[in-house]
Amino acid sequence: MPNDLLSMTLTPGRRRPQRFAPRSHAMSDVLDRPAGAATAPGRYELVDCDVHPIMRGGMGDLRPHLSRGAQRRLGLDDRRSLSTVGHREAVSVPRNMLYVNPSGVLRDDARAPDGSSPGSDPAFTARQLLDGNGIDRAVLIGGEVLGLGALPDPDAAAMIAAAYNDWLAATWLSADERFRGYVVVGAQDPQLAAQEIRRSAQDQRFVGVLLPLTNILMGQRHYYPIYEAAAELGLPVAVHPNSGEGIFRTSPPMAGGTPTYYVEWHTGLSQVFQANVISLVCHGVFERFPRLKVVITEGGLGWIPDVMWRLDKNVRGLRDEVPWMKRLPSEYLVDHVRFTSQPMPEPRRRAHLHTLLEIAQAERTLMFSSDYPHWDFDDPRHVLTTLPEGMRDRVKALNAIETYGDRL
Amino acid sequence: MPNDLLSMTLTPGRRRPQRFAPRSHAMSDVLDRPAGAATAPGRYELVDCDVHPIMRGGMGDLRPHLSRGAQRRLGLDDRRSLSTVGHREAVSVPRNMLYVNPSGVLRDDARAPDGSSPGSDPAFTARQLLDGNGIDRAVLIGGEVLGLGALPDPDAAAMIAAAYNDWLAATWLSADERFRGYVVVGAQDPQLAAQEIRRSAQDQRFVGVLLPLTNILMGQRHYYPIYEAAAELGLPVAVHPNSGEGIFRTSPPMAGGTPTYYVEWHTGLSQVFQANVISLVCHGVFERFPRLKVVITEGGLGWIPDVMWRLDKNVRGLRDEVPWMKRLPSEYLVDHVRFTSQPMPEPRRRAHLHTLLEIAQAERTLMFSSDYPHWDFDDPRHVLTTLPEGMRDRVKALNAIETYGDRL
Numbered sequence: 001m002p003n004d005l006l007s008m009t010l011t012p013g014r015r016r017p018q019r020f021a022p023r024s025h026a027m028s029d030v031l032d033r034p035a036g037a038a039t040a041p042g043r044y045e046l047v048d049c050d051v052h053p054i055m056r057g058g059m060g061d062l063r064p065h066l067s068r069g070a071q072r073r074l075g076l077d078d079r080r081s082l083s084t085v086g087h088r089e090a091v092s093v094p095r096n097m098l099y100v101n102p103s104g105v106l107r108d109d110a111r112a113p114d115g116s117s118p119g120s121d122p123a124f125t126a127r128q129l130l131d132g133n134g135i136d137r138a139v140l141i142g143g144e145v146l147g148l149g150a151l152p153d154p155d156a157a158a159m160i161a162a163a164y165n166d167w168l169a170a171t172w173l174s175a176d177e178r179f180r181g182y183v184v185v186g187a188q189d190p191q192l193a194a195q196e197i198r199r200s201a202q203d204q205r206f207v208g209v210l211l212p213l214t215n216i217l218m219g220q221r222h223y224y225p226i227y228e229a230a231a232e233l234g235l236p237v238a239v240h241p242n243s244g245e246g247i248f249r250t251s252p253p254m255a256g257g258t259p260t261y262y263v264e265w266h267t268g269l270s271q272v273f274q275a276n277v278i279s280l281v282c283h284g285v286f287e288r289f290p291r292l293k294v295v296i297t298e299g300g301l302g303w304i305p306d307v308m309w310r311l312d313k314n315v316r317g318l319r320d321e322v323p324w325m326k327r328l329p330s331e332y333l334v335d336h337v338r339f340t341s342q343p344m345p346e347p348r349r350r351a352h353l354h355t356l357l358e359i360a361q362a363e364r365t366l367m368f369s370s371d372y373p374h375w376d377f378d379d380p381r382h383v384l385t386t387l388p389e390g391m392r393d394r395v396k397a398l399n400a401i402e403t404y405g406d407r408l
Numbered sequence: 409m410p411n412d413l414l415s416m417t418l419t420p421g422r423r424r425p426q427r428f429a430p431r432s433h434a435m436s437d438v439l440d441r442p443a444g445a446a447t448a449p450g451r452y453e454l455v456d457c458d459v460h461p462i463m464r465g466g467m468g469d470l471r472p473h474l475s476r477g478a479q480r481r482l483g484l485d486d487r488r489s490l491s492t493v494g495h496r497e498a499v500s501v502p503r504n505m506l507y508v509n510p511s512g513v514l515r516d517d518a519r520a521p522d523g524s525s526p527g528s529d530p531a532f533t534a535r536q537l538l539d540g541n542g543i544d545r546a547v548l549i550g551g552e553v554l555g556l557g558a559l560p561d562p563d564a565a566a567m568i569a570a571a572y573n574d575w576l577a578a579t580w581l582s583a584d585e586r587f588r589g590y591v592v593v594g595a596q597d598p599q600l601a602a603q604e605i606r607r608s609a610q611d612q613r614f615v616g617v618l619l620p621l622t623n624i625l626m627g628q629r630h631y632y633p634i635y636e637a638a639a640e641l642g643l644p645v646a647v648h649p650n651s652g653e654g655i656f657r658t659s660p661p662m663a664g665g666t667p668t669y670y671v672e673w674h675t676g677l678s679q680v681f682q683a684n685v686i687s688l689v690c691h692g693v694f695e696r697f698p699r700l701k702v703v704i705t706e707g708g709l710g711w712i713p714d715v716m717w718r719l720d721k722n723v724r725g726l727r728d729e730v731p732w733m734k735r736l737p738s739e740y741l742v743d744h745v746r747f748t749s750q751p752m753p754e755p756r757r758r759a760h761l762h763t764l765l766e767i768a769q770a771e772r773t774l775m776f777s778s779d780y781p782h783w784d785f786d787d788p789r790h791v792l793t794t795l796p797e798g799m800r801d802r803v804k805a806l807n808a809i810e811t812y813g814d815r816l
Contacts, residue, residue, distance in 0.1 A: 075508050098560055100483050152506055152668040260560040 044136035046380060047400035047408065049340045050240070050297050050369030051129065051138040053172045054106070054119035059093070059144065065163040065170070074156060093147045093160065099262035103375055110373030119373035122175030129372045130178050133380050136397070137178055137408055138372075141210060141297060142168065145184045146242035149214035157186025158196065165200040173205045180408060182210035182238055190222055194229035201233050207404040208236040208295065215246035218276040218294070219283030227289045234405050236293035236338065239276065241269045273299030274307050277337060281311060284324035286336045293403055297340045298371060304360040308333060334361045338403050340369035341395065342378040344386065354388050363391035367400045452544035454788060455808035455816065457748045458648070458705050458777030459537065459546040461580045461587075462514070462527035467501065467552065473571040473578070482564060501555045501568065507670035511783055518781030527781035530583035537780045538586050541788050544805070545586055545816055546780075549618060549705060550576060553592045554650035557622035565594025566604065573608040581613045588816060590618035590646055598630055602637035609641050615812040616644045616703065623654035626684040626702070627691030635697045642813050644701035644746065653680045681707030682715050685745060689719060692732035694744045701811055705748045706779060712768040716741060742769045746811050748777035749803065750786035752794065762796050771799035775808045 055061045063076055071077040110128060112121035119125060130138060145164050151157045161184045168181045183200040185193035200206055209230045216222050218239070230237050245253055252258040254268040255275075273296050286292060311329035315322065325332075339360070347353050357366065370378050380396075387395055401408055463469045471484055479485040518536065520529035527533060538546060553572050559565045569592045576589045591608040593601035608614055617638045624630050626647070638645050653661055660666040662676040663683075681704050694700060719737035723730065733740075747768070755761050765774065778786050788804075795803055809816055 073508070073510050075510055075512060098558065100481070100561065100564055102481050102483055104483060150506065152666050153508065154668070156508055258560050260562070 043401060044397045044408070046133065046135045047368065047397045048129070048133075048135045048138045048370050048372070048380075049295070049367045049400055050342060051125070051140050051372050052119055052143040052374065053122070053125070053140045053168065054117045054373070055144050055167075056112075056116050056120040059160075061171075062160065062163040062167055065166040066159065070159045070163070074159060093145055093151065098258075099265050101262045101266075101375065105375050107373045107375060107377055122172045122179070125372070126176040126178065129370065130176070133370075135178065135370075135380070137180055137400070139180045139182065139207060139400075139404070139408075140168065140172055141182060141238070141240050142184055143242075145210070146212055146240055148184065148186050149188070149212035149245070151186070151188065154186060154188035154192065157188050158192040161186045161193075162196055162199070165196070165206070169200075169203050169205065173203070180205055180207045180404070182206065182208045183235070184210040184212065185226060187211055187214055187216075187223060187226060190225040194225040197226065197229040197233065197235070201235060204407050206235070207407040208238050210238050210240070212242070213239055213245040213272065213276070215251040217279035219279030219281070219285055221283075224285075224288070227285060227292050231289040231291040234291065235407075236295045236403050238295035238297050239273065239299070240297040241272065241299065245272045270300035270303050274303050277307060277333065278311065280337075281329045281332045282315075282322050282325070284322065286332045287324050287326060293336055293338060295338045295340065295367070295403065297369065298342060299339065300343070300345075301339055301341075301360060301362075301366070302345050302356060304333075304339070304365075305356065308359070334365060337365065338367055338399065339365055340367050341383060342369045342371040343376055344378055344383050346386075350386065353386060357388065357391070362387075363394050364399065366391070366395045367403065368395050368397075451809060452805045452816070454541065454543050455776065455805045456537070456541075456543045456546045456778050456780070456788075457703070457775045457808055458750060459533070459548050459780045460527055460551040460782065461530070461533070461548045461576065462525045462781070463552050463575075464520075464524050464528040467568075469579075470568065470571040470575055473574040474567065478567045478571070482567060501553055501559065506666075507673050509670045509674075509783065513783050515781045515783060515785055530580045530587070533780070534584040534586065537778065538584070541778075543586065543778075543788070545588055545808070547588045547590065547615060547808075547812070547816075548576065548580055549590060549646070549648050550592055551650075553618070554620055554648055556592065556594050557596070557620035557653070559594070559596065562594060562596035562600065565596050566600040569594045569601070570604055570607070573604070573614070577608075577611050577613065581611070588613055588615045588812070590614065590616045591643070592618040592620065593634060595619055595622055595624075595631060595634060598633040602633040605634065605637040605641065605643065609643060612815050614643070615815040616646050618646050618648070620650070621647055621653040621680065621684070623659040625687035627687030627689070627693055629691075632693075632696070635693060635700050639697040639699040642699065643815075644703045644811050646703035646705050647681065647684065647707070648705040649677045649680065649707065678708035678711050682711050685715060685741065686719065688745075689737045689740045690723075690730050690733070692730065694740045695732050695734060701744055701746060703746045703748065703775070703811065705777065706750060707747065708751070708753075709747055709749075709768060709770075709774070710753050710764060712741075712747070712773075713764065716767070742773055745773065746775055746807065747773055748775050749791060750777045750779040751784055752786055752791050754794075758794065761794060765796065765799070770795075771802050772807065774799075774803045775811065776804050 060076060063071060066074065066076060068077065106118040108118065110118035110125070112118070112124050114121070129135060142164055145160065148157050148160060151160075165181070165183055172179050173181050183197050183206045185196050187193055197209055209226065211218075211223075211226065227237065245251075253265060254271055259265045259268055277294075277296065280286065280294060308330040311333075315325060315329050319325065345353055345356060360366070368380060368384065370380060384392055384396060468484060471479060474482065474484060476485065514526040516526065518526035518533070520526070520532050522529070537543060550572055553568065556565050556569060559568075572592055573589070580587050581589050591605050591614045593604050595601055605617055617634065619626075619631075619634065635645065653659075661673060662679055667673045667676055685702075685704065688694065688702060716738040719741075723733060723737050727733065753761055753764060768774070776788060776792065778788060792800055792804060
């Protein structure tokens, strides 16, 4: 990316997006808000966009946030027959059940002082992760609900989502002022999901919407009520891998078939996000919802040039198929899609990483994340030094401030 | 079924199967064994062909039966980072994750005296189920491994299967002489599965092979090494629902799509077994393995006439497609497939049940099962009285004795 373009995107202040102008690299719509604390550079030094709060007692922790009827419907009431080893609750949201990571999935040194699961103690997480790394804000992504999109029952998914949001607010968000949350939704019923967004987002500590993927690609009209609510409230919509994307509802997690090993799945998981970005752009979602932002969390970065280039080339020849596309696909991507940094690519030559980041316009699209407390945690003290100096502040905090707005 | 046919099948003694003779209703190949204790009527009064031993501590119970390398590979070693709430072990075999049964899945009154999960105490199960109902033999079906066919890694599945078989032998089979077991296999690698059958079946308390279903139908050649080993040892091959049949590897559990509610799934689960019976018969598996028996556990009964009739009719018109089929499909079914009774159909009119059982030739094909300790347990004191008197002894014990042979 030429330096003048880089400096332009780094220029503070507001600009109207230049619609329909090819390769405009206009500032995004989120920037087109009233100036305020949210867009003030330097408000925060470091924002972590992917931290997982682990539930100390499993899904049973949701009980206080469910009506008696919902508890019974979900098998989370206190009838003893439901609580068995390995069947702790009647309801369980599918998580990664297919792949064994022989190294384990959580950092042992993130274990709670009382011996509970790593990542299950808000105060300890605040000390270890936030104090320890100078992190000003951590956006929490509920690991236990990432598979919510796999549940076939839309009402069950909606009940769990609402209870989880209430649990997150009552426990983690209230434990430390640096924690922020996503409103998780069950996308199976998009109208209920939109209601849940409007309900939970009354709590200003929720800074976005977490959309557990289903087997419907994100461009499909199915999701539009969710996008409408999110855009109306200025909340970005985030996605995150969990190995269950679609597979419990009959799509394999890699094109062409189901991978065998964790290492295969983990390597190929970015395919799900590539497919969803292609779908979002081609279906014209960002024309219909010009304020919508999508955050691809932990979905990788190395594929961005390929998808940009293929989309831009294909749309030139196939524009009759997608007449709603007014700009080049790569422009929608740069304006509307954000990527979190972990797992950061580590090519042998630093220059190759920098070329990738230049093509991906990382100074606008990339936001730091650690993925704490997961096994492949990225240490900010190391990762950030691999970036070109000119974009570090944007990746560390400014892009997140623009994406999440005043609520951050 | 005419009375003379009924009496014929009830006649003790051996007969050579009448190959190629349509509608021969020949005695099955299992009956074509040397006479002995196994075929002596009256050896047992009541055999329960579907009892679930629950693992007290989850998959971690397998540790003593795994090498250190296998423990590490499966994430079952004692590194602390692997043990978290809800992520008790790195490996977990998919079970029913998609459907919530609001009534719970286990009988509360089957809880172990120390408070552990219902069905997790062999001695208590022996007292409550076996003593309490006069059951002479109970064939155990490992609930935790029913989803083994969903794991994409064939070696992981094989390791778990072998460890589970050793665990079952060391715990349940050694706890009461009335317990019998199935050798569970990971069908992902059929050669490894055949090895495991030959290894574990050296323990004569294993009376059959439990085949956790994958997304490959049972008639496919993939499974032939398993059938070869089972037939060679005279072990029937059993299947059982777990809601994961194929869905984790991308086939929905009902034709046409994924059901939403537990009640839908539970009603439609027999489709998986219909599909597998059709596949077995049409692929000529029972011509290739004339000694092979297949036990459909908990797969329902009401569909048997429909499948029999449709197969018999279709094969008449389409025999060029399946030239290896030397007899009518319904004859293979009656000779080679066995059905367990739970959940017993409960039509309003008893006569309708009896007509179904007559068509299904239940006096040869049906074996009693309770499904202890599951929520929809069938009480033998009630269920057996719904059968025509003339077939009760066969359903209670004789068909099981013929199917499992001397090992029972």
